[in-house]
Structures are given as structure tokens and as C-alpha cells.
Amino acid sequence: MTPRCIAPLLALTAALALPAAAAERPLWEVGIGAAGLRLPHYRGSDQSHSWLVPLPYVVYRGRIFKADRDGARAVLYESDRFDFDLSLGAGVPTRSDDNDARRGMDDLAPTFELGPNLNWTLARGAGWKLDLRVPVRAAVTLESNARVIGWVSTPNLNLDLTRVHGWNLGLHAGPVFGSRDYHGYFYDVAPNEATADRPAYRASGGFAGAQATAAMSRRIGRSWAALFVRYDSLDGARFAPSPLVRRENHFSFGIAYAWVLGTSSRTVTVEGE
DSSP: OOHHHHHHHHHHHHHOOOOOSEEEEESEEEEEEEEEEEEESSTTOSOEEEEEEEEEEEEEEOSSEEEETTEEEEEEEEOSSEEEEEEEEEEOOBOGGGOTTTTTSOOBOOEEEEEEEEEEEEEEETTEEEEEEEEEEEEEEOSTTOOEEEEEEOOEEEEEEEEETTEEEEEEEEEEEEOHHHHHHHHOBOGGGOBTTBOOBOOOOEEEEEEEEEEEEEEETTEEEEEEEEEEEOTTOTTTTSTTOOOSEEEEEEEEEEEEEEEOSOEEEEEOO
């Protein structure tokens, strides 16, 4: 699978973080499906791209390494109120010839993000849990000459609700922050790239707007379905004056369906699904 396909799948995984009540589950599950996504070319773009990609369904519920609806991660510390793990993220690629604001500029390569994530359970009850999540991830481009492009952080309040008419529901919202280099990768305009409608610009690091996501998932027999909607705002972002920012508010959404082909005979006790 090419980096252009991997990035949308990681973006979908990050949006569908939906734990539930404790239960006995197989140690691993594998399957196959498909995902459809509608995502902006980049945050602030007034153009979007539709993705239809194959979806490998892989769940692993090990003590340290996990791949589930909380994403693929390595759990470094876990207690009743605090979890500390390594989290993943991604950004989708954009061909500048397909984007009016970036025409004539270098393409945006898909990006991969990795870094520590602190989860603090603020409150919980029967069928619900409220967490504060603080991920900080370094970002690299996925291309032949891969390079580090800075860091991004998306602290958020995350509310999980289980068995809402048979569905697991997740709601999370919070600000976005990024380094100068990270913002520069997306929003800088070099003097040699400037035009009459696109003046030269150098982005600053710091506040990068806010995001809010609603996601739902449901297991029905040997099949699994999920969907998400995300609202993105760049109001007050340090790079909002960039000529590459054409829209300060937009929605993204996605839907996925998979068939579970095999499971392990060994089971483990987990926050059930």
C-alpha cells in the first residue's frame, strides 16, 4: 500500500477512538473492508478530496502493544486514572496542480506523526468516561527524501459513551498547536513562489485553531461499521493570514465497513467494544 493510501487510513483511525465497558475479547482479530473519506487538501484549503481506500481491519489487545479503536500505540504506563502511551497521526498528500491556492508550488507529501500521549481520566460512570488527552507528536514526510517538519499537539477533552442504541459514541474537542517548521511546511510562500495573488509569507508557530470530532462505531456479528464527522476552525490561528488559507472553517467526514475474517482463541480482559 502506498503512502498516499496509508495516510487517509491513519487519519481515519485517529478519528475513531471509541473505548467501551470492560469485557473478554480475543487477543487479536483480522479482517478486510473499505473506507470512504472526504478531507480538505490541508487545513485551511477551500478544496477537498474524496478517498476510497481498502481498509485492513487489525485489532491487537496486548499488554503493551495495542491496535484498536484508540489507535495503534505502545502503552508505556497504565493506571486507574492515568495512561501514558505513544500515539500515531497522519496527514494526507496534496498535488499542487490539483489545488488552486498552491498551483506552481511543491506538492505536499503525506505525513506521519509519532509521539507521547498522556490520558487522564477525569470522571467515569456506567457507560461513560471523560478523559483529558494531551498528545505531542513529531511529524515527518513520507517520501523518498523523508524529513522532519516539526511537531504538532492536539490536547482535547474526550467523552466516550457506550451502547447508545447499540453504538459506541465518542466526542472530543480541543485546540491545536504546532511548531514554526510544521506550520511553515503547509503555509509558507517562498519569494520565488509568490504571484500577484499569492504574496510571500512566513508562518509562525503556536496556536493553530481548534477541532471537534464526533465518531460512532458498532460491531454486528462478524462485521464492523464506523463513521465520523470533524469540524475544523482556524479562527485566530497564527498562520491565518497566509494566502494559502482560503477557508477558516470546514467539515471532514468518513465512513468505514469491514468484515472480520479471523480471531484468536485466546481472550483478554479489555475496555470492551
